[in-house]
Amino acid sequence: MTxxxxxxxxxxLPGFLAHWQGHRRLTRRVIEAFPEDQLFxxxxxxxxxxFGALAWEIQQVSELTLTxxxxxxxxxxxxxxGTSTDRARLLRHWDALSARLDAEFLQVDPAFFGQTHxxxxxxxxxxxxxxxxxxxxxxxxGQGYVYLRALGTEPPAFYER
Amino acid sequence: MTxxxxxxxxxxLPGFLAHWQGHRRLTRRVIEAFPEDQLFxxxxxxxxxxFGALAWEIQQVSELTLTxxxxxxxxxxxxxxGTSTDRARLLRHWDALSARLDAEFLQVDPAFFGQTHxxxxxxxxxxxxxxxxxxxxxxxxGQGYVYLRALGTEPPAFYER
Numbered sequence: 001m002t003x004x005x006x007x008x009x010x011x012x013l014p015g016f017l018a019h020w021q022g023h024r025r026l027t028r029r030v031i032e033a034f035p036e037d038q039l040f041x042x043x044x045x046x047x048x049x050x051f052g053a054l055a056w057e058i059q060q061v062s063e064l065t066l067t068x069x070x071x072x073x074x075x076x077x078x079x080x081x082g083t084s085t086d087r088a089r090l091l092r093h094w095d096a097l098s099a100r101l102d103a104e105f106l107q108v109d110p111a112f113f114g115q116t117h118x119x120x121x122x123x124x125x126x127x128x129x130x131x132x133x134x135x136x137x138x139x140x141x142g143q144g145y146v147y148l149r150a151l152g153t154e155p156p157a158f159y160e161r
Numbered sequence: 162m163t164x165x166x167x168x169x170x171x172x173x174l175p176g177f178l179a180h181w182q183g184h185r186r187l188t189r190r191v192i193e194a195f196p197e198d199q200l201f202x203x204x205x206x207x208x209x210x211x212f213g214a215l216a217w218e219i220q221q222v223s224e225l226t227l228t229x230x231x232x233x234x235x236x237x238x239x240x241x242x243g244t245s246t247d248r249a250r251l252l253r254h255w256d257a258l259s260a261r262l263d264a265e266f267l268q269v270d271p272a273f274f275g276q277t278h279x280x281x282x283x284x285x286x287x288x289x290x291x292x293x294x295x296x297x298x299x300x301x302x303g304q305g306y307v308y309l310r311a312l313g314t315e316p317p318a319f320y321e322r
Contacts, residue, residue: 142303
């Protein structure tokens with residue numbers, strides 16, 4: 001493989017994986033922090049979706065991104081797969097993907113990050129696709145923090161991963 | 162400088178700068194989207210702070226991070242500097258830092274990202290410090306989206322940078 005870099009990397013594959021997994025652990029704690037009867041029903045500002053629906057979106061986009069980075073195929077998920085209102089089922093899918101990330105992410109070709117890919121929502125580099133996935137998770141999870149506060153529940157510490 | 166990498170970079174300095182500035186442009190639009198009398202007063206879930214206070218925090222942490230990456234000095238800001246409730250003043254500071262980022266960020270030594278630094282809130286690598294700053298911006302801006310929705314205002318599109 002040609003070495004295209006002129007210096008040390010801003011972040012390595014293991015560093016990026018640790019970053020992603022830290023966010024997944026925090027989002028998992030937010031999912032768990034909701035009162036069970038509010039996770040899929042409550043919105044602090046309707047028509048915004050309940051946090052359970054946002055969490056399923058995060059899960060499906062993350063799955064798409066890992067598969068895309070590994071195979072070059074970016075297939076829009078069947079969003080109906082994210083309509084279950086069973087927290088235990090959501091967490092099972094969540095944990096399975098986290099395990100898959102640990103097992104497979106380091107096999108991603110670093111060159112993939114610099115190349116342009118065609119995603120269901122437009123053309124972007126692998127870096128942009130990967131970081132967008134995490135950004136979208138942080139964005140929606142931040143909204144979940146407001147929901148929790150509105151429900152009178154202390155959210156998990158943002159800086160703890 | 163020794164080349165420590167084994168392959169192409171996940172992200173380059175210009176790529177990271179574009180990522181950061183895209184977020185700053187979006188957050189600026191969120192600051193502007195608030196009704197002026199609500200920016201520094203409204204909270205969708207008290208005791209959460211109004212979005213204007215969160216935006217000042219983002220601004221001060223971003224300033225600290227740019228200076229830290231450039232000089233190795235990570236100095237806790239005087240948070241009282243972020244208590245103005247004048248939107249025009251906030252936007253002037255915001256734009257001045259965005260211009261500074263464009264002018265100075267590419268001078269950051271890439272090796273800095275892999276080294277460990279002592280920040281006011283703990284030891285971390287330059288990558289972790291830099292990406293944490295952006296993550297914190299996304300987190301609080303996501304909260305601002307809920308505030309805007311609660312105020313009946315359509316927030317700017319998340320994917321537009």
